[in-house]
Amino acid sequence: xxxxxxMVKVEEKLYQNRYIVDESRPHIQIKDADVCKxxxxxACTFCCPAACYSKNELGSVTLATDGCLECGTCRxxxxxxxxxxxxxxxxxxxxxxxxx
Amino acid sequence: xxxxxxxxxxxxxPSGNAATYTLAKQGLxxxxxxxxxxxxxxxxxxxxMYAHELEKIIPDFRDDCPTERHIIEQRIWLLGDDNYIxxxxxxxxxxxxxxxxxxxxxxxIDKWWGERIRKVGGLQICETTVTELIRDASGKVIxxxxxxxxxxxxxxxxxxxxxxxxxxxKRSGFQGEAAPENVALAVxxxxxxxxxxxxxxxxIKEDEGVVIEIMGKVTKGMVGxxxxxxxxxxxxxxIGCLISDFKEGDCTxxxxxxxxxxxxxIKPLIEGAEMKEYxxxxxxxxxxxxxxxxxxxGWMVVGDAAHFNNAAHREGSNLAMASGRMAAETVIxxxxxxxxxxxxxxxxxxxxxxxxxxxxDLKKYRELPGIMHANKQFxxxxxxxxxxxxxxxxxxxxxxxxxxEVSIMKSFVKRRSVFGLVGDAIxxxxxxx
Numbered sequence: 001x002x003x004x005x006x007m008v009k010v011e012e013k014l015y016q017n018r019y020i021v022d023e024s025r026p027h028i029q030i031k032d033a034d035v036c037k038x039x040x041x042x043a044c045t046f047c048c049p050a051a052c053y054s055k056n057e058l059g060s061v062t063l064a065t066d067g068c069l070e071c072g073t074c075r076x077x078x079x080x081x082x083x084x085x086x087x088x089x090x091x092x093x094x095x096x097x098x099x100x
Numbered sequence: 101x102x103x104x105x106x107x108x109x110x111x112x113x114p115s116g117n118a119a120t121y122t123l124a125k126q127g128l129x130x131x132x133x134x135x136x137x138x139x140x141x142x143x144x145x146x147x148x149m150y151a152h153e154l155e156k157i158i159p160d161f162r163d164d165c166p167t168e169r170h171i172i173e174q175r176i177w178l179l180g181d182d183n184y185i186x187x188x189x190x191x192x193x194x195x196x197x198x199x200x201x202x203x204x205x206x207x208x209i210d211k212w213w214g215e216r217i218r219k220v221g222g223l224q225i226c227e228t229t230v231t232e233l234i235r236d237a238s239g240k241v242i243x244x245x246x247x248x249x250x251x252x253x254x255x256x257x258x259x260x261x262x263x264x265x266x267x268x269x270k271r272s273g274f275q276g277e278a279a280p281e282n283v284a285l286a287v288x289x290x291x292x293x294x295x296x297x298x299x300x301x302x303x304i305k306e307d308e309g310v311v312i313e314i315m316g317k318v319t320k321g322m323v324g325x326x327x328x329x330x331x332x333x334x335x336x337x338x339i340g341c342l343i344s345d346f347k348e349g350d351c352t353x354x355x356x357x358x359x360x361x362x363x364x365x366i367k368p369l370i371e372g373a374e375m376k377e378y379x380x381x382x383x384x385x386x387x388x389x390x391x392x393x394x395x396x397x398g399w400m401v402v403g404d405a406a407h408f409n410n411a412a413h414r415e416g417s418n419l420a421m422a423s424g425r426m427a428a429e430t431v432i433x434x435x436x437x438x439x440x441x442x443x444x445x446x447x448x449x450x451x452x453x454x455x456x457x458x459x460x461d462l463k464k465y466r467e468l469p470g471i472m473h474a475n476k477q478f479x480x481x482x483x484x485x486x487x488x489x490x491x492x493x494x495x496x497x498x499x500x501x502x503x504x505e506v507s508i509m510k511s512f513v514k515r516r517s518v519f520g521l522v523g524d525a526i527x528x529x530x531x532x533x
Binding site for chain 2: 009010013014016017020041043046047049050051069070071072073075076077079086087088089090091092094095096097098099100
């Protein structure tokens, strides 16, 4: 898939950022994997600027929030389905921009 | 015993800082809560800072505010596939003691502002996420709950300056989710480079800065813009488009940024620079029609959380600072008059906004977001036609000028039809008037 090329690049970009990861407490969660399966577009997989969402072999979507930039785009694109539970990380955790 | 403040401000961005500083300076007991590791840790801005609004709040800000370069030249570029056509405005008069605009690094400014807030007696606490508003039986907001132990705090009024996501206002039912056509997603990088190279490549001296605002084929026909700003020892490059367009799936945001960096016109300007951070942020683009409810019993909303952004002029941080200041001034006036912080009294904040450049400007451009969203030719067909026309016109090749004129006109008509061209002109006037 040609999508692989930009995915490699975004990892290189995210590598420059400072994150304070809240182990095993993801601040964003997919509510129901079956809803993703029935989602034709799965727009989160190409709209997220940190490529946190990827299509999986079950036809659903896998979310890994470690690289999340906390922009909120996924919540906006998924609002029709309402299948993303979006919260801020606990105080002090998550992306910590040195420059912003 | 739950601690009580005159006011709680949520968020340490431009609007929250303006509100907190104004309240603290007036001697009110104010608490500012920020979820980041330090002020600025969660903030993203291009960024250009407009001096006038900050000067109103902190008149002596130039004494120690860590700005980057003051701007002496503005370039507006329309990019084609391998070319651009554009305009520049440069003025020596911007080299004054009180420059009008500066490039900034957001986190540096917010840390500086945090110190200034402490100096005037404001209390700023970081690493604290507000999880919900506390309301009394009548629904009036009387405080906040945080993710800290025993994290309940009360106040006469809560000012929500929590940015474009505005989670608290949404959860409290004060505003709905933003429509994808009303928010843009912008991604940017900061690229560090020898300042001598910045000065050579952009034709500027130490401390002088250039901003380049970019439209054209780099947004791949989506409604969006890009930018390149000169900082002291770095360049900031970014691009953003409406989320409704990204949703179509033609290009990912990071691919778009990478293509911008590799554009033959842009590449020589950033060559050799080292990328140190990659950021993403949503920008409110819906304008006047997307402004939510701004106040209620015990609460006000300011800055990006109130959707205050003038997309046409790329002004956001000054609207944020001004709205934060106005919310604070409303609180100060009510406190002095001994009046309760109910919706009827907080309506004075809305009145102040209506009388200011914030609502006047957003109202002037109220048709712009809708027209741009519905007419992608302004971001696809026109940049294409205009840059091709420029290439045709400026290439000397023994074709007579009359023939060139006709071929350029034909190309425009072929792309848009005569009615289309006239219609587009009318739409542009409607959007801007």
